[in-house]
Amino acid sequence: MLPDNLGTFLSVLWEGVPETVIATVGGIALTIVASFVAGLALLSPSRTVRVISRIYVEGLRGTSEVVQLFWLFFALPILVGFQIVPLWGGIIVLGLNHGAYGAEIVRGSVQSVPRAQYEGAIALSLSPAARMRRVILPQAIVEMIPPFNNLFIQLLKSSSLLSFVFVNEVTRQGQAVLVPLFTAQSFTILLLVLLIYLVLALIITAVMRLLERMASTRLGRRPSEQARRKRVTGAV
Structure with a gap:
């Protein structure tokens, strides 16, 4: 039997979905940029760049995401006298934090390309930039997609941390708005919150699988069995 207040619960939680989606999509976009910049920098011939x-990478991975968020919102304004908009500040923290993890994905995927591909590109007299753009990255990207899928889902779940800085995303709508009013139905409210995150995670997975098929098709091959196992075991 459905709860009497189910419609109210869904309506209030739905108000938080746009904030969650914006934080997730913005965080993913920044994660991709940071991952490629830092990941390729890790492979740079310049020691200073590396x-x-x-x-x-180590600084962001080795410190708490919550502390990073609090530092941006409560410590940085004291230092610079400027308060950043909570949602956009959250996107910055999510993107830079997960970009540090993504950098290792990029580095590992590029290094996994067979050495013969590098040698063939050199034999064709391609410049280092052309080798990376036309030969190495197209192959490496196929290998990056499954672990990036996992990383993006983790970013989605981390977006709930924005409730700490008063962003009205799904978790805050459930925990701060609904639960105090309907304490006896906390189980139902939080179950609905979980289901919303699950649906959003499944959407991310579907998009990433489509991208993987497209990238593999461009290379004239199917996604590897290893990649399939990574998706199944680590997607959610």
Whole structure:
């Protein structure tokens, strides 16, 4: 039997979906940029570039995402006298934090391309930039997609942390708005919150699988069995 207040619950939670989607999509976009910049920098022949990228990767991965969020909203304004908009600040934290993890995905995927591909590109007299753009990255991207799928879903779940800085996303709508009013039905409210995240995660997975098929088709091959296993075991 459905709860009497189910319509109210869904209506209030739905008001938080746009904020969650904006934070997730914005965070994913920044994650992709940060991942490729830092990941390729880790492979740079310049030691200085590698060291700077490594500091970013280890610094962001080795510190708490919640503390990063609090530092941006409560400490940084004291230092610079400027308060960033909570939602956009959340996107910055989500993107830079997950970009640090994504950098290792990019680095590992590029290094996984067989050495013969590099040698063939050199034999064709391609410049280093052309080798990377036309030969290495197209193959590496196919390998990146399954772990990026997992990373993006993790980013989606991390978007719930924005409730700490008063962004009215799904978790805050459920925990701060509905639960205090309908304490006896907390189980139902939080179950609905979980289901919303599950649906959004499935959408991300569907999009990433489509992208993987398209990238594989461009290379004239099917997604590897190993990639399929990664998707099944780590998608959610």
